[in-house]
Amino acid sequence: MRDARSPAPAQFGWLLAAVAATLAPHAMELPYWLVILCAGLIAIRGALLWRRGTPPRQLLILLVAVAAGIGVRFEFGHFFGKDPGVALLAVLLCLKLLESRNTRDLRAAVLLAYFLQLGLFFYNQTPGIAALALAGSLLTTTSLLSLEDAAARPAAQLRASALLLAQGLPFMLVLFVLFPRVQGPLWGLPTDAYSGMTGLSDTMTPGSISQLGLSDAIAFRAEFNGAPPPPSRRYWRGPVLTRYDGRSWRPGFSTIAAAPRYQPSGRAYEYRLTLEPHNQPWLLALDFPAANIPKARYAGDYRLLAEQPVRARTRFDLRSYPATAVGKDESTIVLAEARRLPANFNPRSTALAHEIAAGTSDPATILARALERMRGMDLTYTLSPPLLGTHSVDEFLFDTRQGFCEHFASAFVFLMRAAGVPARVVTGYQGGEINPVDGSLVVRQSDAHAWAEVWLAERGWIRVDPTALSAPARIESGLSAALQDWDALPLLRRPGMDWLRDVRYRWEALSNTWNQWVLGYNPERQRDLLERIGFPQPDWRTLAMLLGISAAGLMMMLLAWAFAQRHRHDPLDAAWARFSGKLARHGAARHPWEGPLDYGKRLAMTFPEHAEPLRSISEGYANLRYGAEPANPHRVRLLARSIRRLKLK
């Protein structure tokens, strides 16, 4: 019955602002036609509000809804999943807003707006997005409040809903920390659930890594316990690619075991790796990880693997021994694969390899000669290499002479194989920069790299980085130092942007903390935290108990706030209330209609032995309260004192 009221323009205004604030951050992710549609619908609603028009017919709105649904179906190919879901919700919200006639419609729109604030986190969970969502929630809550309290001024409405949010905040903190966490997903997710994740893939074609080189996104962070290894030893191993079809490289045969196939030796580095989700099982450990790492498995090609693809930011405590010798006992299957080349590709390079191998069968000599020849070829390291045709290695080595690391690695491995030496491509990350603010090593997608491994009978697999031949600075100082033309570089990697980098370091240190404690707060973290504050082996009962106690405590505080009578700021009123209260306890309460002078007279008659002070207090109050002059503070204090000292038998 109340809900049938038609809302006032001010109430609509709040919701309009809330919807605009909620949808604006979505604009980046939604299809452009949908953004235009939503903006148009909001603008029409705004214009209707301005001119006090009536909403369009429901049939028209239904038609728009159906058309938008069909558009979403075409855009995404399906209806299920987060992307089409968010798109549909956005259209629905705008249409709901447009057709709203009564408060019930507005309430429904408010719920949709809250949903879309949650939807923001599908793409991005940075502190900035959190702040935007919070602002959206504040506006949405205000619009809900304005439906109830239309009489208040807008500033007062905003203040009241900010107070509500501030009072909800402690509950949020307690629930966030103590609500029993479940590692999702609860059921199979639609296929697009992890589409936003970037990283290395398990195939390599020319250009696949240089694409990553343009991305400033963080791949992982490592916090070393002690000094980190020098830049030239920071090789983080990803997919190892053995199979070559003339154009792309794919992983070869590899065993997976619970223990490594090598004996770790040499200097150890201990570090904590915080991996951004990349939806792949490999962990990008530094070569070569120690045995007995919990929840990890060891691939025959020395990758460290997780049991599940990494779909949430995850931390691993790792130990690596870079100096370990590996692969002396490599299986013949792997070696055979590492020698195989497709026929009829790259004739010029094959000829070069035969020339290198002429007169020797010692792989070490061939390796040295090949490196020598490549160094002499005047190859250029660039982020934007020219496109290559069928004989990609030939064209790179002899024609274009420009390439990114995958070109170097792929060409080198081709030469080695053509000369009869087992070799393979290893992809991963190389380098990383130390954040001076918190000392962690940050490795970005632009640190993605490809290098080669060559198998020598007496030494096993040894790492060879052909990129270092032409661009040694890439290995020592990172991408920006190695490139001459830094136009294509991400802005923050360009030289001369030091102050910006400083800001960025600080920001990233902050967001690392944010990631660790807010976004990475999972069942394990929850258990760790509870153990640290003194609850050994916490289970859901512990959580429920703590949650109950904290929630009850917060509730008590809220109730105490509700019961608190705002203190009277007027000491005169307070003193008079004290006086009346005192006499009420002696059975002479002041009647509501009784003025102070009449009250004083009555009191003087009721308590003849105190007639004088009672009358003087009442008269003093009347003079101070109703006198022409504003009350003199000193006299108010005197009156308050005489009221305090008044003792009745």
Next chain:
Amino acid sequence: MPPRPDAPRRHLLDGTPAGFRPAQPERHSLAGLMIPLRRHLDRWLFRIGPPEPSPIVLGQRRIFVLPTPAGLAFAAALLVMLIASINYNLSLGYALVFLLGGVSVASMVHAFRNLLHLSFTPGRAEPVFAGESACFHVVVANHRHARRPSLRLKAHGAIVPFEIGAGDGGDLIVPAVTAGRGWMALGRVRIETTYPLGLIRAWSVLVPDQRCLVYPAPEPMPPPLPEGASRNLGRRAGSTGDDDFAGLRPYQPADSPRHVAWKTLARGGPMLTKQFSGMDGGEIHLDWDDFPPDLDIEARLSRMTAWIVAAEQRGLAFSLTLPDARIAMGRGSEHSAGCLRRLALFGTEAGTDA
């Protein structure tokens, strides 16, 4: 403020003579079992009993909170959002859901606080004729130095929305349709609020000690006054009466609304009272036993009411003879109010001592 009756209100309904129609008939159509059950529930759960001494201050034990339908929809939405957060491992999704959950808990306390320590005092309730709308005045006071927005008072099927400023008070007028003569109690009053977000309803039920006297409905087309019984014929007098318009004077709070010059007021003028010079001095006697014997009690009361109204309008003095009482000759509004009161309460215990 009406005087507190010495006898509890329930006596009004008990031991009524045959033919007497109580002001508020109990609904006997309901299953006989339901009424005592409901009364028990009211007393035990909601602490609703007989009329309460005033002022009635809403303490925490008599304020109840429950979610509204909108609140339930909100809770369902939060649940869906929580499941989405778990499924997609959205840490900030959890945070948003928990924040909104906290907000709804806070809004519950706000709703509760909006009623807490609100004080109600029964005000005036002018007597009305049966069939007219009774207006109960309820004085509400807010001792807190904060505004209390969006409150509602529900009684007798009427909803009175109101809000009170910080440390302010107000006079609420609760209209109630009257059915029969006698005392009409304000009865159960529900104060509720869904402030601040409309998700939670806080309410309290009170039974203020307030009643309105309902005169019998005047007979629509009564026979002429028993002029035969009148002794002196009226003569024109300079004193004021109700007959002929004699002029205007400034309004005083005690003036009958019937005499306010509404037309002047509507034109933006001051509030004035119309004065009449009336007939003075006529006397009539209204006797219960002069009515035709086949007229039943209510019809007699109704006709007598109509005559009293007419006599007062004409400025006649009149006396009254009822089966259980005699009222001496008199005139003026106070005299007729006393007579009407006697008629209103005729046949009830309260009527005999009035």
